[in-house]
Amino acid sequence: MTFSRPVEDEVDRLVAAWRQERPDLDVTPLEVLSRVSRLSRHLERERRAAFADHGVESWEFDVLTALRRAGDPYELSPGALLRATLVTSGTMTNRIDRLAASGLVTRRPDPEDRRGVLVRLTPAGLHRVDAAFADLLRRERELLGGLEQHEQQALAGLLRTLLVPFDASDSGVQ
Amino acid sequence: MTFSRPVEDEVDRLVAAWRQERPDLDVTPLEVLSRVSRLSRHLERERRAAFADHGVESWEFDVLTALRRAGDPYELSPGALLRATLVTSGTMTNRIDRLAASGLVTRRPDPEDRRGVLVRLTPAGLHRVDAAFADLLRRERELLGGLEQHEQQALAGLLRTLLVPFDASDSGVQ
DNA sequence: TATCGATATCTCGACATCAAGATAAATCGG
DNA sequence: CCGATTTATCTTGATGTCGAGATATCGATA
Numbered sequence: 159m160t161f162s163r164p165v166e167d168e169v170d171r172l173v174a175a176w177r178q179e180r181p182d183l184d185v186t187p188l189e190v191l192s193r194v195s196r197l198s199r200h201l202e203r204e205r206r207a208a209f210a211d212h213g214v215e216s217w218e219f220d221v222l223t224a225l226r227r228a229g230d231p232y233e234l235s236p237g238a239l240l241r242a243t244l245v246t247s248g249t250m251t252n253r254i255d256r257l258a259a260s261g262l263v264t265r266r267p268d269p270e271d272r273r274g275v276l277v278r279l280t281p282a283g284l285h286r287v288d289a290a291f292a293d294l295l296r297r298e299r300e301l302l303g304g305l306e307q308h309e310q311q312a313l314a315g316l317l318r319t320l321l322v323p324f325d326a327s328d329s330g331v332q
Numbered sequence: 333m334t335f336s337r338p339v340e341d342e343v344d345r346l347v348a349a350w351r352q353e354r355p356d357l358d359v360t361p362l363e364v365l366s367r368v369s370r371l372s373r374h375l376e377r378e379r380r381a382a383f384a385d386h387g388v389e390s391w392e393f394d395v396l397t398a399l400r401r402a403g404d405p406y407e408l409s410p411g412a413l414l415r416a417t418l419v420t421s422g423t424m425t426n427r428i429d430r431l432a433a434s435g436l437v438t439r440r441p442d443p444e445d446r447r448g449v450l451v452r453l454t455p456a457g458l459h460r461v462d463a464a465f466a467d468l469l470r471r472e473r474e475l476l477g478g479l480e481q482h483e484q485q486a487l488a489g490l491l492r493t494l495l496v497p498f499d500a501s502d503s504g505v506q
Numbered sequence: 507t508a509t510c511g512a513t514a515t516c517t518c519g520a521c522a523t524c525a526a527g528a529t530a531a532a533t534c535g536g
Numbered sequence: 537c538c539g540a541t542t543t544a545t546c547t548t549g550a551t552g553t554c555g556a557g558a559t560a561t562c563g564a565t566a
Contacts, residue, residue: 275514
């Protein structure tokens with residue numbers, strides 16, 4: 159019987175250092191949560207690179223995909239958009255301004271609620287997001303290549319368990 | 333025999349929407365990677381809240397813990413710090429400036445390399461980071477409460493597999 | 507109908523980050 | 537020992553985000 163040599167990542171080193179320095183603390187939560195944070199940072203860089211080829215910024219993509227997912231006529235309120243993207247309302251106003259300026263979305267008053275506004279994807283926006291999304295999926299599939307299909311499912315399930323409490327509580331940013 | 337009702341998170345809804353709109357695409361990568369990104373954003377908010385009680389900013393904590401982990405005399409170069417925290421060199425210079433201004437670290441020339449600088453935790457910085465870290469661990473343990481011990485280990489292992497390629501390649505930010 | 511709290515969006519100033527380039531010192535090859 | 541390359545850090549300008557507050561409207565209630 160042979161033992162597979164354990165491959166380390168930065169978090170293994172980080173945890174080992176903490177155990178050395180603070181043997182009194184139980185730092186096992188970091189094994190999961192530091193990996194989530196660090197992986198997310200790496201993913202963000204990958205995304206940026208993928209989108210650069212399509213002339214799309216990462217923040218633009220977040221908004222455009224939310225509209226794309228909404229289906230024809232690809233229209234949502236700013237409120238719905240900020241809940242989908244986890245940013246604040248000030249940020250979303252700014253994003254919509256810039257997307258409208260570059261012709262990827264339009265903004266019109268909500269006919270049913272005079273406080274409200276509806277943001278709609280233009281044909282140009284639709285085309286742009288579809289190209290970028292296909293490319294993103296291609297790259298993400300590569301990143302996941304190290305995991306078997308069933309491992310990916312297990313991973314998704316475990317992450318869902320952690321996510322549900324956040325998504326269940328109406329912890330929408332205002 | 334009963335079936336447990338599947339609890340959904342935002343990503344389940346997001347994936348379902350994509351399958352509706354783009355049945356031609358295989359969006360399974362999102363099951364893992366969108367969850368990583370979203371969870372990371374939620375975690376960042378939690379961290380901010382935890383640190384507020386200790387008068388520490390999230391970005392401060394990242395730098396201070398890196399120094400803390402280094403062990404006595406709690407001293408690292410800016411280069412080592414930016415590799416540990418995944419930020420750019422300009423950002424790190426700025427962070428060190430502000431931490432030095434608030435008395436949590438000191439900066440001195442590296443006696444062995446005149447290009448270099450060494451950043452050291454002050455006693456005040458050490459005290460500050462230890463308090464914040466203990467509190468963070470307490471809160472993170474709660475977040476993981478929904479998972480059994482062996483599930484947490486499985487999750488950590490799967491995440492490590494995804495992380496290793498990033499951490500192995502010297503993809504340090506300059 | 508008048509009032510009051512909730513909701514939807516926007517405004518604005520402070521701030522942290524990034525990216526690219528500048529500077530200086532170390533290291534390597536000949 | 538010299539010149540070229542690499543390494544370490546800092547500088548600067550542009551930019552995106554946050555957070556708090558302002559404005560307008562809706563909905564429930566008396």
